[in-house]
Amino acid sequence: MSRTDFIMSQGATCRNWTWSWSFIDDIGKRVIFGAWEDLVSEDGTRALILSNEWKENEEGEIKLGYVQAREHLDKIMLEGYQLYTFSQKRSKVSDEKKKAKIKSFVPDLQLKYLVHEDGCWYATNEEEYDYTPEVKEEHYEGDKKVRLSTYYERNSKARKECLEHYGYSCKACGFNFEDIYGEIGKNFIHVHHVNPVATIGKRYKIDPIKHLIPLCANCHAMIHIGSDVLTVDELKKKLRKQKNKR
Incomplete structure (x- = not known):
């Protein structure tokens, strides 16, 4: 061959x-x-x-x-x-x-x-591997900051350690894909990078437990809506407030 x-x-x-x-x-x-x-x-x-x-x-x-x-x-x-x-x-x-x-x-x-x-x-x-990639400075400008944050969220080793610690339920709303969808939802969850991307330095070292957290697709999308990324606690407050209105 x-x-x-x-x-x-x-x-x-x-x-x-x-x-x-x-x-x-x-x-x-x-x-x-x-x-x-x-x-x-x-x-x-x-x-x-x-x-x-x-x-x-x-x-x-x-x-x-x-x-x-x-x-x-x-x-x-x-x-x-x-x-x-x-x-x-x-x-x-x-x-x-x-x-x-x-x-x-x-x-x-x-x-x-x-x-x-x-x-x-x-x-x-x-x-x-120690999660310390050296990235070109231009990746810190505009929407490329979000792409850099996405790198940490999708990194397989960091993701694995995060989920081994937190599990596969959303830390904002509690949603678990396996509970709702059965076998096809097993081990499915988004991982969110909690540090503001503006604080990421050229040799930023990520801690999978402190810097990453599991979120369902909906909560992950809501956190990133708007110009300012919400914290998980801020999103949880909005969820509680909305729930109390019902």
């Missing part, structure tokens, strides 16, 4: 099969990178999947693969896509600006977590 056939069998695609370094599965909300074996850390906990040093070719032109890879990484950082990698070997190159040639690959996807440090992006194991 060729690498292209393997990626396509996973439901992923790219703009060009010749120069692409990364691939995307929009239905499964997955981003896939090939991880070079020679760029894995000595302890095997993380692999370099993208570097600013790979941005330009020998003529000083921006590589299209780099541009696409950055767009795919933003899908992970800001839209809740999951990162997956597969191992691959490359033929030795003397210059990072030259195109790397794939010698072989392993057709097996592994779930990883994204870490960004000093212009380098790494795929790391869950045990090594």
Whole structure:
């Protein structure tokens, strides 16, 4: 099986099969990178999947693969896509600006977590991940602040720890999807990021228990209505007030 056939069998695609370094599965909300074996850390906990040093070719032109890879990484950082990698070997190159040639690959996807440090992006194991992505400053402007907050709400590891602590009932109204819908509603709930997005710094470290809380879809929508995001307590007061009117 060729690498292209393997990626396509996973439901992923790219703009060009010749120069692409990364691939995307929009239905499964997955981003896939090939991880070079020679760029894995000595302890095997993380692999370099993208570097600013790979941005330009020998003529000083921006590589299209780099541009696409950055767009795919933003899908992970800001839209809740999951990162997956597969191992691959490359033929030795003397210059990072030259195109790397794939010698072989392993057709097996592994779930990883994204870490960004000093212009380098790494795929790391869950045990090594600490919720501290480094994000470009422009992601703090306008509606992109909301997209950054969404990253924390959709992060699978943070979400898991939040729900293990709080359970799957809405902390504003008490609604539980499984109680109402049965089996299809089991383990379904939104997770809300409680900190105002304006307070999120470039190296913000999230605490899944303090900063995330489960909300049903309706309460989550109501909290985000208007220019100012309500707190959970403010929404609960509105619910009580409305209930007393009945």
